[in-house]
Amino acid sequence: MAERVPGHSHHHGNVLRRLIDEGFPPAIHHFGLRETGGWDTAEAGTTVRSVGDLALPGWSDEIRDKRVFVSLDVDVLDPAILPGTGTPVVGGLSLQRLCQLLAEIAAKTVPVGIDVVELCPMRDTTGASEHVVIEALLCFLAVYFRTHGTPIAPVGKKLI
Structure with a gap:
């Protein structure tokens, strides 16, 4: 979800960011994240759930x-x-x-x-x-x- 991976605007680490920039898809839900490297997943309007969240009922x-x-x-x-x-x-x-x-x-x-x-x-x-x-x-x-x-x-x- 990174806006840019150092030196690259198109990289395997920012494909979803490029989709959001283009208006697709209407919603992105991340499940099972353990680290985001400081990336702006939540700020991009996506739903982020950690591995720990997946143990909660109703995830x-x-x-x-x-x-x-x-x-x-x-x-x-x-x-x-x-x-x-x-x-x-x-x-x-x-x-x-x-x-x-x-x-x-x-x-x-x-x-x-x-x-x-x-x-x-x-x-x-x-x-x-x-x-x-x-x-x-x-x-x-x-x-x-x-x-x-x-x-x-x-x-x-x-x-x-």
Whole structure:
């Protein structure tokens, strides 16, 4: 969410900031942040919830029944579980907890898509990181299909 990453106005650390500057999307909710590096996430009009906030009942109420695009930044996981990330930060979620959170999002919202960012397989020679990401995506998709019963992107249907 940084306005600028030193020396760069377009960088992987400020994609959401550029979207806000252009007027999309109407709302951004960050869940699971452990550090923002002093970035102006809240000042940009976004909702920010820390990893600790996700333990509180009702954390997902603000997105209930809303159309959401889920961007899974895998460094939310502890690097002991997923070492293959570009920006590892100790104290992250377990895979079990991430699956619970993704399941809640899949069940309580109207997902229009999902992506994965910050996976860096070259930092994990065991290949475990890729398997962890696949498991997390399967958790999300299993609940999505059980709850909604339709593909995420129905052919010919406008999503946004």
